[in-house]
Amino acid sequence: MTEPLLEAxxxxxxxxxxNGLLTAVSDASFTIEEGQYFGLVGESGCGKSTIIKAILGGLDDNGRITSGKIKYRGEEIQDLSDEERNRELRWKEISWIPQGSMSSLDPLQRIDEQAIEIARTHTDLSKEEIRERIERMFDIVGLQKSRVSDYPHQFSGGMQQRALIALALFLKPAVIVADEPTTALDVIMQDQVFKYLDEIKEDHDTSMVLVTHDISVVFESCDKMAIMHAGQVAEVGSVVELFDNPRHPYSILLQEAFPDVRYPDRDLGIIEGNPPQNMGNVDYCTFVDRCPWAVDECRKNSPPLESTSSSTSTEPHLASCLRKEEELKVDRANERSLRGDVS
Structure with a gap:
């Protein structure tokens, strides 16, 4: 059996x-395969960006990985130095599309100059090879090749985002980490950006980690997903399985909070309460205070992320809930409104 491409x-x-040690991520596990688009979903503050920073080696000075492993092609990378990451991983193996295009491109450098600086740090490519590659990537993301010598301020916001995608791709990485890549874009430009990302997936067999709070974007764009709440991975599986058969209460309630075109008159659900601030070790379910189906046992132990018996997919379906095998009653005939009773 082959190793996953990327694994936590x-x-x-x-x-x-x-105030002490704040636990931003607690015992998180997931795997990403070659050519797979993987969505990492959850509310603001749930730990998504912290996981990405840990993968990229970009944790803040007061943050550190206290346990667990991050593996790339089966090799542990969590303890690599900056020099080792630059030499072995960054840009040419794992690249990054940051959240804010407006603040991520150097305003004093032309795009091709930024590409040259990246490539010379991480590869032995000649200047001609670098320009040829960035021009090809511009063409793929729908920008004119001649614009590679423009400054960022000469692009619109959507064009800057596509230029960032081109920079993330031009060294042919195996994995792209996209942190809310369309947050600042209007819905039309969001659709165009994801169209380009889908084309890149088909043409280059690139994997992507899409970090977002918008579960509907993941359902539309990804193959597999993990849903996080307050530092814990609540559920992992194929997007089809998690859409049709969610097994964690947070997953169910999160879906109810998003509009569904099939039921335009449905009242959107509300997840009451706020995520906890986890200080020290976390030995309980972080969703317990917001969960309508919580029992006393949920407060005594942190539930393990384990397989569910109801999966209809070849992709493993995992959930971290003591009641994951119980069927939560959802009245789909009445616009999928949540009843709140359990069989």
Whole structure:
């Protein structure tokens, strides 16, 4: 059996604060395969960006991985130095599309100059090879090749985002990490950006980690997903399986909070309460105070991420809930409104 392309295994990340250790990620696990688009979903503050920073080696100075592993092609990478990451991984193996295009491109450098700087740090490509590659990537993302010598301010916001995607791709990485890549774009430009990303997937067999709070974008664009709540991975599986057969209460309630074109008059659900601030070790379900189906046992142990018996997909379907095998009653005939009773 081949190794996953990228893997997090029981990953815990903590930050030093004036009040003690804040646990941003607790025992998080998931795998990403070659050519797979993987969505990482959850509310703001749930730990998505912390996981991405841990993968990229970009944690803040007060943050550190306290346990667990991150593997790339079967090799542990969590303890690599910056020099080792630059030499072995960054840009040519794992690249990054940051959230804000307006603040991510150097305003004093032309795009091709930025490409040359990246490539010379991480490869032995000649200047001619670098320009040829960035021009090809511009063409793929729908920008004129002649614009590679323009400054960022000469692009619109959508064009800057596509230029960032071109820079992330031009060294042919195996994995793209996209952190809310369309947040600042209007819905038409969002659709265009994801169209380009889909074309790249087909043409280059590139994998992507899409980090977002918008579960509907993941359902539309990804093959597999993980849903996070307050530092814990609540559920992992194929997007089809998690859409049709969610097994964690947070997954169910999160879907109810998003509009469905099939039921335009349906009232959207509300997840009451706020995520907890996890100080020290986390030995309970972080959703317990917001969960309508919680029992006393949920407060005593952190539920393991385990397979569900109801999966209809070849992709493993995992959930971290003591009641994951119970069928939560959802009245789909009445616009999928949640009843709140359990069989």
């Amino acid at each position: 295994e029981d990953l815990t990340v903590q930050y030093r604060t004036s």
